[in-house]
Amino acid sequence: MSTAAFQPNQLEGFRIGVTSDRRSSDLIDAFERRGARVVHAPTLRIAHSQQDGPLLDDTRVMIAARPDVLLATTGYGVRRWFEVAEADGLGHALTEALADTKILVRGPKARGGIRATGLNDSGMSDSETTASLVTKVLEDFPPGLTIGIQVHGFTDEAQLDRLRAVHKRVLIVAPYRWIAVDDTDERVYKLVEAICARQLDCVTFTSAPSVHALFGAAEGMGMYPQLVAALQTQVVAGAVGPVTAAPLESAGIVPIQPTRFRMGALIRLVCEHLEQNAIVRVDTQNGPLALRGSIVEIGGDRIPLPPTALAIMRALVTARGAVVSREALTLALAAPSDDHAMEVSLSRLRQTLGVPGLVATVVKRGYRLNV
Incomplete structure (x- = not known):
């Protein structure tokens, strides 16, 4: 991961909330090494099935169907899908079934995941979003095909419906999913309280579902208006990209977001913004x-x-x-x-x-x- 140039004590005195689960250590380490005090409260966590039976069943369907087009949305999802398939003895069959498939990727990480399997993609979405990836399929391929899609933790049913309206068959594999944190985990509630009390200077978000989960927790506490007011004024919201920023913007919050939708770029932007504006x-x-x-x-x-x-x-x-x-x-x-x-x-x-x-x-x- 590319990170911002290291400056010790650059963030001394600042307090930053981190809401992510996966790869949260990257953000936490980067901020703490620069002197910030970090409050980690994952609003969602990645859940793998206790048994990967459903994923393996979907994989067998995908192998049998040999889809015309495969949409890969996340590098982590692709890697986990193939790891589970390999562990069950389906790795070779899956790779062979996709050998002639046109594979489109949402972004560079998904491309890296596909290439790590020995396969190659045929193109990338214009704006690294699932919506733009689906648009590319609808524009570049004729109707009536069999489409496979690796969905990430939050399934966008609207995009699946766009595919189903045009193509003969849409097959889905979900290597992981997002779930809410346990109610006994008080970190999210303490994060909401800290934001409302303006005891944080910045809160980072790396997925849209994590924003929705924080809003949901605040609503349950009766503190949603206070949360939004704090994020509209004194507490900076940092989003990794436009998809993550969308629910914040819908609530009237203007987040900072890097031009490159990468963790390192978000770290750099938070550092620069706090130094220059806070x-x-x-x-x-x-x-x-x-x-x-x-x-x-x-x-x-x-x-x-x-x-x-x-x-x-x-x-x-x-x-x-x-x-x-x-x-x-x-x-x-x-x-x-x-x-x-x-x-x-x-x-x-x-x-x-x-x-x-x-x-x-x-x-x-x-x-x-x-x-």
Whole structure:
């Protein structure tokens, strides 16, 4: 995997949520090595059948049918399909049955999976989506054929219906599927709470089903509006490509997404975006101040802040020296709070910063940074 050039401490102070299951270690390692604190909460996980009987049955049907065209959608799915077939003694028969089949791939990873089997593809979709792959079949081949398709974890029935409307037979193999995480796994619920409380700076998504699953969890918690509001404002959503971005955009969220739909490109984009857009700098009477995620940088020191102190500091920094009322600071705290709780948090913020006069009191009005 190609990753962004390594810069130690590039993401120090930033907090990033990772929602993927498969290959999540790649994202987590890349972010943590750059200094970020990562919250891993897979919203879905890949499930393999306890027994691969259905997959083997579908494989035997595919071998007998010798499809005219095969659509390969994911490299992982292709590899697992052939591994299961090989383990059951069907590997040679499957390869031989597909020798004269026109194979179309959704993207480079699916192409790599096909070539690893000793087969070659005849073309790739225009935009690396299942929809564009189906469009290519409908445009490039006559109707009435037998079409095979390796579906990935989330079956797009609309695309299958497009094929069924034109071709004689559509055969499906599903080497794996997505399932929701166990209800006893509290990580997703804690992720929702952290997003709503603005305790994360970015959340990454690598599949559309993972977005839907997070939305579903938030709805079940009664926090969907708060989740969407956070992702529309202070918490950046990072999507690996347009298919993943689609459900976010439908909810009014504008995610960042790389021009190349690859994990390494997503890592690079998150790093660049947070560095360029998520560090707030203010000149104060005590010198330059920068708020980078959960860390305040002032006087050459980087000072980590706990959540309540961070919420107050963020409100003060955003105001850039303007007065912030007591009521506004109280509302900035994530949990329901009163003036006393806010004052305690403000006192702790001043103690943590250790910079006398940086946070000034404006009598009967509120508080401000001493700029």
